[in-house]
Amino acid sequence: MTETTAVPQTTAGATATEAGAAPQDVTAAAHAIADRARAASRRLARANRAWKDRALLEIAESLVAKRDVVIAANRQDVEAGRRNGTSAALLDRLGLDAGRIDGLAAALRNLASLPDPVGKVERGQTLPNGLRLRQVHVPMGVVAAIYEARPNVTVDIAGLALKSGNAVILRGGSAAAGTNAALIGIIRDALDRVGLPADAVQTVDEYGREGAGVLMQARGRVDVLIPRGGRDLIQTVVNNAKVPVIETGEGNVHIFLVKSAGEEMAVDILPNAKTQRPSVCNTVETLLVHSEAQAAPAVLAALAAAGVRLHVDGRVAALLPEGAGGEPATDEDWGREYMDLDLAVGMVDSIDEAVTHIHRWTTGHTEAIITNDLANAEKFIAEIDSAAVVVNASTRFTDGGELGLGAEVGISTQKMHARGPMGLQELTTTKWIVQGDGQIRS
Amino acid sequence: MTETTAVPQTTAGATATEAGAAPQDVTAAAHAIADRARAASRRLARANRAWKDRALLEIAESLVAKRDVVIAANRQDVEAGRRNGTSAALLDRLGLDAGRIDGLAAALRNLASLPDPVGKVERGQTLPNGLRLRQVHVPMGVVAAIYEARPNVTVDIAGLALKSGNAVILRGGSAAAGTNAALIGIIRDALDRVGLPADAVQTVDEYGREGAGVLMQARGRVDVLIPRGGRDLIQTVVNNAKVPVIETGEGNVHIFLVKSAGEEMAVDILPNAKTQRPSVCNTVETLLVHSEAQAAPAVLAALAAAGVRLHVDGRVAALLPEGAGGEPATDEDWGREYMDLDLAVGMVDSIDEAVTHIHRWTTGHTEAIITNDLANAEKFIAEIDSAAVVVNASTRFTDGGELGLGAEVGISTQKMHARGPMGLQELTTTKWIVQGDGQIRS
The missing domain is CATH 3.40.605.10 (Aldehyde Dehydrogenase; Chain A, domain 1)
Structure with a gap:
């Protein structure tokens, strides 16, 4: 990482x-x-x-x-x-x-x-x-x-x-x-x-x-x-640069909490994704909650209890527990990689709205969905165009060590050559070796 | 191609x-x-x-x-x-x-x-x-x-x-x-x-x-x-460009004819590599002959007979057959991608000298060796840093169709993302999909 x-x-x-x-x-x-x-x-x-x-x-x-x-x-x-x-x-x-x-x-x-x-x-x-x-x-x-x-x-x-x-x-x-x-x-x-x-x-x-x-x-x-x-x-x-560059590291990471998301899982994952190491690029920066997500109030309470400063839109504000603070979120919040104990929280009415929000604001690093609905999971995997797409786990796993690459050079947020965690192999190129016994082209 | x-x-x-x-x-x-x-x-x-x-x-x-x-x-x-x-x-x-x-x-x-x-x-x-x-x-x-x-x-x-x-x-x-x-x-x-x-x-x-x-x-x-x-x-x-670029196509391609090279193979390969389609990037542009290569005079004669204009160093000039022409080669010739029926020809006294010449002048597209000596072949494969290294075959094979890629986007001469013939796969990137059931990072 x-x-x-x-x-x-x-x-x-x-x-x-x-x-x-x-x-x-x-x-x-x-x-x-x-x-x-x-x-x-x-x-x-x-x-x-x-x-x-x-x-x-x-x-x-x-x-x-x-x-x-x-x-x-x-x-x-x-x-x-x-x-x-x-x-x-x-x-x-x-x-x-x-x-x-x-x-x-x-x-x-x-x-x-x-x-x-x-x-x-x-x-x-x-x-x-x-x-x-x-x-x-x-x-x-x-x-x-x-x-x-x-x-x-x-x-x-x-x-x-x-x-x-x-x-x-x-x-x-x-x-x-x-x-x-x-x-x-x-x-x-x-x-x-x-x-x-x-x-x-x-x-x-x-x-x-x-x-x-x-x-x-x-x-x-x-x-x-x-x-x-x-x-x-x-x-x-x-x-x-005029030499080839591998762009690494910027992560405006989203988690989308759908209607069907189980409360227990969501209450585990969100604080982990935000507070386990706030200064790194795979930490969540925006939570999107579906307007009918039952788990939302418990998740917000868990985040507030973990010391997370919440930047919320109007509809989310109404769900905040007593004393949880909550500043109004602006466009600056949606675009920001806090790298600190801050989290933007917005409400959406559909998975399409969540995908559109993410397409607009993401840096293409990691996005996650918390859901028990298969169609939602498949749609999120298919439509989110980021280096890592996570279903029902913490975004903190986008890491060369955690994903079994052994060592990590960085996390590429570009699409050329390497995307996501880069291991040793991404520091190599390839060579074609062609061996014959006199072949010519006809 | x-x-x-x-x-x-x-x-x-x-x-x-x-x-x-x-x-x-x-x-x-x-x-x-x-x-x-x-x-x-x-x-x-x-x-x-x-x-x-x-x-x-x-x-x-x-x-x-x-x-x-x-x-x-x-x-x-x-x-x-x-x-x-x-x-x-x-x-x-x-x-x-x-x-x-x-x-x-x-x-x-x-x-x-x-x-x-x-x-x-x-x-x-x-x-x-x-x-x-x-x-x-x-x-x-x-x-x-x-x-x-x-x-x-x-x-x-x-x-x-x-x-x-x-x-x-x-x-x-x-x-x-x-x-x-x-x-x-x-x-x-x-x-x-x-x-x-x-x-x-x-x-x-x-x-x-x-x-x-x-x-x-x-x-x-x-x-x-x-x-x-x-x-x-x-x-x-x-x-x-500030967007990622895949650099394609420039090929200052070399063939090295070693001492042990068989005359028949060399006389087949060289004219093919030069004249089969002179305007493309996998066509040979410089021939390096070992000073003790027995096959050299026959190869030069075959090239001249095929209508190739030879640009030669002093020692090669002495090997040219009657009426083969031959202009003196300059640094400009060593660096040039003629893309025409022209070929620079130089003489070297060792494989190390050939490798050094190639490192200096190549665009990193394709280089070939014609040899019957295993140690020479292995050394050439190991030390030449080009997209394709060919042993005993025409350089014209560096081509997506010929190498079995089905279709070709171009031939990359850079080391990032794609190197050598690019097929359809090189127009894709990858996405990591991570699926869990509530995993958090500890």
């Missing part, structure tokens, strides 16, 4: 860049980094799983052994942030302690335990003319990542790229530059010790937002660019 | 646009078209295969029945082109006669005979907590296509989009506008007759290059944009 935040401006602004041209020396330096990444990617693409796993375990061990170095660098970043007036929430994301570093090492060991996505044969056949054909997964090549001041992402993305045979160029938020430099140094040393190219993991942090800008424009040098962070960061990248 | 051309300027210029903003009324009109396409796509996404196939057959029948209307419109476009000094090659691509129209109808009937890519379950499982999970292919939604003055593409793309459940917005070269209007009218009437939305097939032709520009910027309204045509058209789209 990629955690994103509703208040990323201070770091997003620091990592993103406008489309303006970078100075020539920055362009040349970033291109040189990309060219070294390309050379490293060619060596990494030929490394077998055992070798890549050895590197992941070596990095994990080294991170634990050098915890103090990382923590010292991180303390400087955090102190600088505090002096600059960075919010407590952002400082929390920036901070690393021994427990968090052990968590990063554990995630790398988990990556080592997963199957290699490279070499998997997607499909194949022998053609009538005797040509043997197979479509095989191969690494993308050079992956770039632009993200915020969250140093855990540095280790996370480097590990995912390595396991999938890709070289990676990182650009983290400036506020974490010291921590990232320490982490990247440890990773590169570990790669070198196991005989893999250190240049498989590089950073353009020293070139600031201009470096990020060069990456976004480096068509042919960067095969795919993954922005990870809040809405502003992702939109800046999507709007300025 | 998507045919592209080395001289597309006159039509590419007419279809492409610079990034400048379109007038407000054009923007509004093109957005309205996209919004109608979205509504139509929602209906089309729910149409089953039988219904879509009925539409394809109805369009095929109608095209044949109304051949005279199409030919009359086409004659006006061709005459206008002739008055404007359009080249004979471009006029040939623009022209439609009864035979070509019958060919288009036959291609639609073939599409109707192919399996539906929509609804295919990509993967699925029941999770330990009882959630039933499946990842299902669904249409992209709204596909846009920008192409040159080749009216056959209008019918081709409309059919592919329809079969894969997508609405399509077309922008063909202005020189074919009259023909395209006639074809689109026939298609829309046929859709209407079978009860599918006519707005599943629309055009922005009347808004010229400004309309094309709006499509390229319409993020959220257009799910994927496919440029089809020559290099200039594709680069203009890739550089200006």
Whole structure:
């Protein structure tokens, strides 16, 4: 689950860049980094799983052994942030302690335990003319990542790229530059010790937002660019990039409570979907209740009891229990990803009205229906055009780990290449291998 | 096989646009078209295969029945082109006669005979907590296509989009506008007759290059944009689009003739790969010969005998047979997609040198090796990073039809989403469907 935040401006602004041209020396330096990444990617693409796993375990061990170095660098970043007036929430994301570093090492060991996505044969056949054909997964090549001041992402993305045979160029938020430099140094040393190219993991942090800008424009040098962070960061990248981008993470998630929905299930699911981890993208942001849904008052009471601030339309207001608060909902509420203990609640008179509302406001991440009616369930599945459509379960399951992908790169909200939770396979492309014995085309 | 051309300027210029903003009324009109396409796509996404196939057959029948209307419109476009000094090659691509129209109808009937890519379950499982999970292919939604003055593409793309459940917005070269209007009218009437939305097939032709520009910027309204045509058209789209693009078609294709290559096989493959259809993207453009390749003189003689103009480096020149011509090759030759009866020929002293040359100059489309040495074959397959890697066969097989995909949208030279020949499945995305009975996340 990629955690994103509703208040990323201070770091997003620091990592993103406008489309303006970078100075020539920055362009040349970033291109040189990309060219070294390309050379490293060619060596990494030929490394077998055992070798890549050895590197992941070596990095994990080294991170634990050098915890103090990382923590010292991180303390400087955090102190600088505090002096600059960075919010407590952002400082929390920036901070690393021994427990968090052990968590990063554990995630790398988990990556080592997963199957290699490279070499998997997607499909194949022998053609009538005797040509043997197979479509095989191969690494993308050079992956770039632009993200915020969250140093855990540095280790996370480097590990995912390595396991999938890709070289990676990182650009983290400036506020974490010291921590990232320490982490990247440890990773590169570990790669070198196991005989893999250190240049498989590089950073353009020293070139600031201009470096990020060069990456976004480096068509042919960067095969795919993954922005990870809040809405502003992702939109800046999507709007300025000329290299292929995978857009991740924005989730204006809906749950529709139909007439037939059982009260017990609804009272379980709604608070879970809203409060279990409010700051992430698969958290529900709008509840639509059918005007005849019997379960609605109990659900609203359960949400209020869980501390959820309800933003409601006029008809929902009449259902609120005593003392549940409830501000009037506006269009801004329907369009908003709160990422906090807020929830917009609206009433509809039919499933068609619910589908129309969702089509208008959704970001295409996850929508759920709570129903005991088969026709409603089938209609919702067929008509909702989002990466994940959930029936009678919490929206919090739209997550690579929960859906059995083993590891997660992010949650794609676009339709090209990857949609929904992206696992290691989504960091690969394919190659057609055609073997013959002299066939020509007639 | 998507045919592209080395001289597309006159039509590419007419279809492409610079990034400048379109007038407000054009923007509004093109957005309205996209919004109608979205509504139509929602209906089309729910149409089953039988219904879509009925539409394809109805369009095929109608095209044949109304051949005279199409030919009359086409004659006006061709005459206008002739008055404007359009080249004979471009006029040939623009022209439609009864035979070509019958060919288009036959291609639609073939599409109707192919399996539906929509609804295919990509993967699925029941999770330990009882959630039933499946990842299902669904249409992209709204596909846009920008192409040159080749009216056959209008019918081709409309059919592919329809079969894969997508609405399509077309922008063909202005020189074919009259023909395209006639074809689109026939298609829309046929859709209407079978009860599918006519707005599943629309055009922005009347808004010229400004309309094309709006499509390229319409993020959220257009799910994927496919440029089809020559290099200039594709680069203009890739550089200006903010919607996801699938880059197709450019092929600077190499064949490497190693020391061990058998003369008979090499003498068969090379002329086939160069002369069987020189104007298409899977035609070989550079031959690299190993300095000890015994077969080289016979291959060069066979190419010269087939009328191929050879552009050679100094060492190759010494191998040329009497009267074979042979101009000195420059860097421009190594980088060039001739799409004509020209071939660059260079000599290398090792497979590593060949791989390095290919990495430097390739567009990543198709490369082939001719060899009887297993280690060389394996090394070439592992180290060449192109959409298709061919051993001992003609490069002309990189084609959706030849590789058994049934129909071809284009040949992708990018790594995201689709790589190499794209079939109907590549016009779909996927949706995760998660069904539970009250599961919440702990």
